[in-house]
Structures are given as C-alpha cells and as structure tokens.
Amino acid sequence: MGFTGSYAQRIEKLPPYLFVEIDRLKNEALKQGKDIIDIGIGDPDIPTPAVIVEAMKRAVENPAHHRYPSTQGMMSFRETAATWCKNRFGIDIDPAKQVCALIGSKEGIANIPLAFVNPGDVVLVPDPGYPVYKSSTLFCGGVIHLMPLREENGFMPDLSAIPADVAKKAKLMFINYPNNPTSAVATADFFREVVDFAVKNEIIVCHDAAYSEVAFDSYRAPSFLETPGAGAVGVEFHSLSKTFCMTGWRLGFAVGNPEVISGLAKIKSNIDSGAFQAIQEAGIVALTKALGVAGNIYKVFERRRDVFAQGLRKIGLEFEMPKATFYIWIKVPKPYTSAQFAKKLLEQADIVMTPGTGFGVNGEGYIRAALTVPEERLKEAVSRIEKLL
Template identity: 40%
Template sequence: MPELRATMVESEFHRIRRLPPYVFAEVNRLKAAARAAGRDVIDFGMGNPDMASPPHVVAKLVETVQDPRTHRYSNSKGIPGLRKAIAGYYQRRFTVDLDPESEVIVTLGSKEGLANLAQAISSPGDVILVPNPSYPIHAFGFMIAGAAIRHIPPCEPEQFLATLERAYKHSVPAPIALIVNYPSNPTAEVRDLDFYGEIVEFARSRGMYVLSDVAYAEIYFNDKPPPSILQIPGARDIAVEFGSLSKTYSMPGWRVGYAVGCRKLITALGRVKSYLDYGAFTPIQVAAIAALNGPQDCVAEFRATYKRRRDVLIEGLASAGWQVPSPEASMFAWAPIPERFRHLGSLDFSKLLLEKSNVAVAPGIGFGEYGDTHVRLALVENTDRIRQAVRNLKPLFGG
C-alpha cells in the first residue's frame, strides 16, 4: 500500500515526477534492517559530522535561550550581528570586503539557500550548467524550480574550460548560470584562484551567473586553504557563494548557512525567503556569531581529526586491497570501485559491502550517472571504527 500511494503521488504531481527515486533511500533501508537484526554497521554513508559542537557555542545558545525576548520571530535574512560576523569571516579568511546589509544573507543551511535561489532566478525552460557528479541539491534545486539541467561530465582541471564551452554551445536556450563546488562533494577535488579567474571571465563574457558552494572550505589537509571565487576581481558582479557552519564547526543540526556576493542575487534570494521563513531561531543565530567571532582552535581540531581519519582510512583500504586516492580536502573519500566489482555499479556494490562487511557507503550514482563508477566514504567514524571496517573488508578484497 505505501508503494501504491507513492506511485500515485509521483504520477499526479508534476514537480515530483521530475525527481528520480532517491537512491540513498534503498541503502538506508538495508542499513536499518541490518541494525535491527543486531549487526554492527560501520556507517560511512552520510556526511553527518559526529564530533560535538564547540562548548562555547553551545554555552552561548543556552545563555541566549534563557531570554524570552529571543523566542519571538527572527529576521528572514538573518540578524544584523550574524551578517556582520559572516562579513568579518570573509575579510579575515579571503581578504574580501562585503557589505553585511546588501551582500550577505543568512540561510537555513546552504541547502535551503541554494534551493530558494533556484526558485528566485530561474523560470521553466532556463538552462543551468551543473557538474556531474555533484551534490544533489545543485541539480535538483533547479529541477524543482522547473529549469533544465545541462551536465558537465568529469574531466581533468585543464580540460574543464573546454568542456564547459562545449556544454554552453550545445545548450538551447543559452545557460543562465553555472554551479561550481570546491572542495567538491562528492569528489573531494579542489581548485585554485587561477581556475576561478577563468570561470569568472567565461561567465562574465556570456552574461551568466556563477553559484559557488564552499561548504568544505575549512576542511583541508595541506598548507593551501581553498580559495573563494569572490577573491577574483569583478566576481561579485555575477557570483554568489554559499557556505555553512555545519562542517566547519560541527554544527549540522543547527542549520545555519549563508550566501554572500552579488547584490542582485542576494536581493532575489532575500525576496523569496521573506515569503517563506522568518529566519533561524534567534538563539541559534547568536550562537553562530560566537562560533565565527570566538576562538577558532576548535576548527583546527576538527580539521586535524578528519586528517587522522583520512590517513587511517586510505592506508587501511590499501592494505585491504582497495586503492583509493587520498583527498586533499573535504570530509569525503571518492573511491573508485575495484575493477572486479565494476560490473555491479555503485548501488549493488554498496549493497555488497553492507551485506558482506557491515560497511555502509554512499553509492556514486546518487550524485549523478557519471558517479556510478565510485562510492563515497564520509569520515564520520572514529579511527577505531575505521580500523574495524578495514578488517571487515579484507576478506572481500583479498587483502
């Protein structure tokens, strides 16, 4: 009966029909069944940070929530103090000066901001250029809004501009916007300022907007922090950038993100949000100010923890017979399916890992058809659990 109801819903509502079945739902169902049967599942599937939010941020939330005046409706574009704190972060981190009033808006996580900006700037039939594989909301936010998606398949960094040019030339009508996401979810790729300079020049010359997602900008493992597209001269005329406190400060459930940059796009997003929400709960926003303006030791500690986990995971998988590139940034490893399992595709391979090894991963097909040769592993288990996962996997890989 639930399956019948779901089918009826999908056939009746146009926007629902445009969405494919949620690939991760099947893996989640099998994972829940395994746990219900008493199996110890080691879960690398969801990028859901497991470390506690910083104590001083939690303390500020508790302090602020004691004041009943903070229990009222907030501000849909974010309280002034938080917008100033976000602008301050951009000045310190990227040497980018932003006007908190016109170039900064607070969102309910970056996912909400991306989806609502899609509603604000696209019409049915508009074309958006989106890398594939990519974080699902990058494509489906615009699909829900009625836009058409032109995918940019995987390529080497030096080939990206040529690939982008081909996608642009073969799109009718001409694309109105391009999505970029570095460090990337799911691929963990990073790009430098030269890359962003080429993107800005490309977009400006064609009258396109650029939407940049930098949710993982503070999770990097070398001495080169990932840059912002807004560091490029003229980028603020056409580009808006989305960020989040979820990963930087291990605050995923708090749902605090932001969009910054192009005044025209920020104004459009604010207009839509004014009809849809009253902003995050004020004590959460005040606590977010404490995160951005307070001591940053916690950020370095989170980064170091992810690096340790990365090293244990990559070295362990290699010892088990699974060669996975070591990511330079993000909280993910983008793992190619070993050749002898490649015929399964990412969904069935994910099921095999769960069935035989009690290890849950995210199938690459969930991030686009070009991701079907990979699975994504999130660094959300501690090092002891990672070592246990490696032991579980060794019989399967013959390591």
C-alpha cells in the first residue's frame, strides 16, 4: 500500500493557515492582471548592498568554501558577530562558546525548543507573534501558553498575568523586540522584569532581535543581553535578513548563554550542517563594511513610514507611529474584523495587507502593513483605501 494521506500529529496540530484565503484571492487578482499593491509580507524590496554581493562573488570561487561548514559557524564569522555585539551593544561575547551561526534566525527559533523542551513542558509565547514560536513548540510536544500583547501595556506581555503553576512548568519564553507585528519596542524595565521572572522560575529566555537595526529617528534598540543577569538566562537571535536586506541568503546567529548555545548546536549538528561558508564570508563583510549603507536603507524605510503614516492619519486610520521595524500595526475600522477588512482591501482596492489574526487570536482588530514598496505606491494605497472607506 502506498501513502495513505495521513500526516504526523505534529502537522495536524499546527494552527490553521489564515493566509490561505488571502493568498488565493491575491493569485486570482494577479491572474486577472490587476495592479496589486502587496504590502502583506515582510520582505524588503531593496536589493542587498553591492559590497556584500561582491564579497559573495569572491567567496563562492574559493574551493575551501565548497566543503561542509562547521555546525556552529566559522570562527571568523563568530568573532565578527561577537565584535559587532560589543561595538553595537557594549556586551562581551565569547566567540568560541557564546555564538552559533544560523541558517537565518528562523532556523534557530525553530530548532531551539528541540534542545530544551520535553513533551508537556510549557513554552511562553507572545501573541500576536511570529508564527514559528508556536510551531516549533508544537513540534517537540510542548504546550503553548499565550502571552497577549496589548496596546495598554505597550504591546509587552504582562508577566504578572501568567499563573504561578504555568510559570513553574515553563521551560522557555520567546520575546521579540522591536516587535513583529506590532512594531512596539521594549523598555529596559520590561527586560529587567523578564530576567527576574526567568531566574525565579528557571526559564530560558529566547529574545528574537531580528529587527534590532531597522529603527527610525534617533531610536536605537537595545539588546536583551545588556540587562544585568540576562546572560545567565538567555540567548538572543540576530539576523542579517532585515539588517542588510538579505532575506534570501539565510544567515543569522544566536548569542548568549553558553549552555543554551551548546544545546542549540547539538540539535543543529543532527539536522543541518551549518550555513554555507561563502555566505558567512559575505556576512563578515556585511557586519564590518556595510553598516553605513544599511543605515541609508533604514532612511528609505523611515521616509516611507512618514509618507504612509501621514496618509493613513489623514483618512482617519489609527496606529502608533513605529520607532522600529518596517511594519505599521493599524487598527481595523469598524465594523470589520481583521480578516474581513483584509479581504475587502484585496477585493475592492487591490491591496494585500496581513490580517492581525494571522499572528494569533490577540491580533484581532488590527491589520499589518509592511513598508516594502516605494513611497509612490504607498501614496496610491492610501488613496485607494480612502475611496474604499
């Protein structure tokens, strides 16, 4: 008998994919030749800086890079990551024990529960949030406890709302600032509370800092590891994807607690064989020679934010002005739900945005726009929404 069509329970347990309907409608509209403005997905439209592309061209010709890489990453890449952390955040990281190169931060986020979460252990997950925190928890039999992100708390979880018995059973906590999808930033007080909570309940903190560099005005996002005591409880995931418009390249790194890094590396050594060395070479150039040009890219996002925010305000839509990330977390106008409004935008204005509920139940009432199209297109989107409303 061949395949009977039944998937493993871990696949059956995944939450329903809420973008299916939006994707279907988008593809239909594209087939009909409609002029779609796609600000749904968080993938920058700006190419990777040339200095990084040139470094990759050189590196790919070197046969030394054609062989299996080390799981934890080349020492030169780990040293560069550690130096970048020192220069950027003032934190001391040992490249030998406290850095692990990743095939994108998603890979680390997906793998880390496998190293620490036993079936039945609780994982504390922000909601709305990046969906991989939930799926990686489910894949190892963990139990998800949602930490709602609410406007009244600045979209930071209320740790005092976590029941004591849940906290005791928790093994791991995910947090993410600057935040996707709300674009909120964390306060030093919140990070302090997280460290105290983690020490008290013996929880590993995984801070996802994928958007740490995409920031506006004079805002500079802190590292969680700047918080006194954080290095004892946690790790931080960094990504070159958004920092250098390298989403397709797949390169990131985890830094922090050496035992946690070692657990992650153990899992990785059994699943993948590390990031392609030529990409790590290009990553070294990115982290040392492309910081200035990346800064100019964030200025482009900042101008887009200003143009789009001004337009949205004018037509009466409400949102907090983002200090970081390239997302705007917009309140859905009455009487629509997130999904209804996303569908209406697509069907009647040819605009793709992501319904808040795609990031979890607590995303209801919001829709996420990504600043990943030029200013003119954002202006056009505003005028289409104005007509619609």
